[in-house]
Amino acid sequence: MDRVATGISGFDELVEGGFPEGRSVLLSGGCGTGKTIFCTQYIYNGVKKFGDPGIYVTLDERPELIRQDMLRFGWDLKKLEDSDKLQIIDGSLAKIGMPSEEEFSMPATGFDIDKLLLEILRTTKRIGAKRLVIDSIPALGFNFQNENDVRNAILKLSYLLMRMGVTTIMTSEISDGANKFGKYGIEEYVVDGVLVMHYLGIGTRSNRTLHIRKMRATKHSEDLHPIQITDTGIAVHRVEKEYEDA
Ligand SMILES: Nc1ncnc2c1ncn2[C@@H]1O[C@H](COP(=O)(O)OP(=O)(O)OP(=O)(O)O)[C@@H](O)[C@H]1O
Numbered sequence: 208m209d210r211v212a213t214g215i216s217g218f219d220e221l222v223e224g225g226f227p228e229g230r231s232v233l234l235s236g237g238c239g240t241g242k243t244i245f246c247t248q249y250i251y252n253g254v255k256k257f258g259d260p261g262i263y264v265t266l267d268e269r270p271e272l273i274r275q276d277m278l279r280f281g282w283d284l285k286k287l288e289d290s291d292k293l294q295i296i297d298g299s300l301a302k303i304g305m306p307s308e309e310e311f312s313m314p315a316t317g318f319d320i321d322k323l324l325l326e327i328l329r330t331t332k333r334i335g336a337k338r339l340v341i342d343s344i345p346a347l348g349f350n351f352q353n354e355n356d357v358r359n360a361i362l363k364l365s366y367l368l369m370r371m372g373v374t375t376i377m378t379s380e381i382s383d384g385a386n387k388f389g390k391y392g393i394e395e396y397v398v399d400g401v402l403v404m405h406y407l408g409i410g411t412r413s414n415r416t417l418h419i420r421k422m423r424a425t426k427h428s429e430d431l432h433p434i435q436i437t438d439t440g441i442a443v444h445r446v447e448k449e450y451e452d453a
């Protein structure tokens with residue numbers, strides 16, 4: 208099986224070199240755990256290190272803020288967009304019925320899963336996208352009247368993404384202690400992998416961790432890995448290393 212490497216320091220070696228190609232992975236974590244940074248790093252490295260064009264569908268944060276925040280890590284997204292290596296699709300404002308000034312966005316007349324899929328499909332053809340991010344699934348659910356409709360939309364989305372052959376990360380919030388990884392109870396089953404990010408405040412230090420909860424067709428690490436957010440993005444460590452340093 209071909210692997211899609213994230214290029215995130217310390218991560219790929221934990222999953223036999225990367226995500227299974229053409230599959231979807233759910234990245235779950237509480238607020239501020241680093242989901243958006245992880246996803247952007249995956250897309251950015253995709254272009255810069257592996258020559259894979261990518262699509263970032265943002266349903267929570269507005270694109271201009273993501274572009275601005277990610278410059279802190281030295282990731283100039285605008286430059287990638289200008290060279291058609293990246294397309295950011297804005298669904299953040301359509302979600303609340305407001306027009307977006309972005310070139311690629313969902314209409315303010317209402318968010319529609321079919322329109323989003325069509326836009327993803329068009330973009331995939333236009334730039335030859337190999338990687339996709341959907342940030343976040345709960346924000347997608349915002350537009351539906353009832354949870355059954357959200358579940359149907361998630362199923363449709365995951366099926367079509369698989370058909371398209373893009374390798375996808377979807378994000379979801381998770382509350383600490385809850386024994387589920389998505390909000391609607393099916394996300395973790397329709398995806399091929401589940402990554403969980405935690406932010407633990409224990410003692411006088413806060414600790415960030417990443418755990419690979421599942422990765423189909425992969426002999427993956429089962430450890431809780433300490434992670435760091437540095438000036439160059441996310442770095443994943445091994446537990447032994449932490450002990451050595453302590
Ligand atoms: N330059 C930086 N250096 C170190 N840590 C940073 C830096 N920039 C952001 N962070 C940390 O990353 C967090 C934001 O990460 P990110 O936006 O990826 O989280 P998230 O999981 O997507 O959150 P949300 O659920 O709110 O969308 C900040 O709260 C901060 O703790």
Ligand SMILES: [Mg+2]
Nearest residue numbers: 242243267342
């Ligand atoms: Mg986020």
